[in-house]
Amino acid sequence: TPPRTFRIAAIPADGVGREVVAAGRAVLDALAGDSGGAFAFDWEEFPWGCEYYARTGTMMADDGLERLKDFDAIYFGAVGWPTVPDHISLWGLRLRICQSFDQWANVRPVHFLPGVVSPLRKADTTELDWVVVRENSEGEYAGLGGRNLSGRGPGGEVAVQSSLFTEVGCERVIRFAFDLARTRDRRKVSSVTKSNAQQYGMVLWDEVFRRVAADHPDVETESVLVDAMSAKFVLRPEELSVVVASNLNADILSDLGSALAGSLGLAASANLNPERRFPSMFEPVHGSAPDIAGRGLANPIGAVGSGALMLEHLGLPDQAARLHRAIEATTAAGILTGDLGGTASTDDVTKALIDALARST
């Protein structure tokens, strides 16, 4: 049979995004190269980001969404650079793609890897394994509000930033979390809100959660306030399996989770349009890391793990598992970047991953 060729749009964007996307592409091409011709990637790279903004005044081409919409997936680096205000760069590229392509479920697994020291005393790669499901289309990042509303004069500016919670938006991401829990060893969903203080949107979320939970009696559930959940991440992480939360709360909790696993540089994520009407987008959780960018120091594992999530989405779960084994073999061998206390470069880790794949065929 002819190889399945997947058309992937690569958007490295800014800072370490470029380094880790290059590394991820090299590892994914090596994997495809040893698949015995079973599949291949046909990449097209787009030069969008803060440098593009400096030249053109926009973060992506005007017809960018039109050009992306027929790809099988989007492989993204990170957006943001000190030359452009962060809210302009984020809304102009990453959030524009997520929102226009209705990538409403953001899946962010936290894996504990062998050879990586966690700041958690109890961390054990066999017990700690959870996934944050982030509502990715509304909530606190709905972009609703405004500034300087009623002309209160100099020094009296007022800003309103509203959250949007719809029953449909809550229900689809909560159902997604339950479906995911049913594929895991521990069938449990923890819902996170702050509904004691945010009495409209988050109370609606809690009500929808209780209703969906009633449809899934085989899945254990809990509803936890976000402040308590942040403590629980540190003190009782072995009780977590699937954690579902609104856009902002899940954004914060997933950075906490990846730091607990050892580094933000390890964390992978998938921005999914589960109906597959639009391409989904796969990206490391971290940002453009201007403090280390351009020096070959970035940890590529978050980007490579995002490649594994892309393989799952493309219907290649065995290849994704192979990639995870290569990641584990590399960290177990002590080939670690500086964020994990090691001395390896981005290229050293990339080469080690490719060697581990070659050994595993």
Ligand code: NAI
């Ligand atoms: P950041 O994630 O870029 O960096 C936070 C810390 O983690 C830094 O010390 C950095 O060196 C370290 N780090 C991040 N990725 C790493 C990697 N692969 N290997 C080793 N260490 C790594 O977050 P920060 O500094 O708050 O934001 C920098 C820029 O990135 C801003 O412009 C921000 O808006 C943008 N950003 C973009 C995101 C995206 O594109 N999805 C997500 C988060 C931030």
Ligand code: MG
């Ligand atoms: Mg974040």
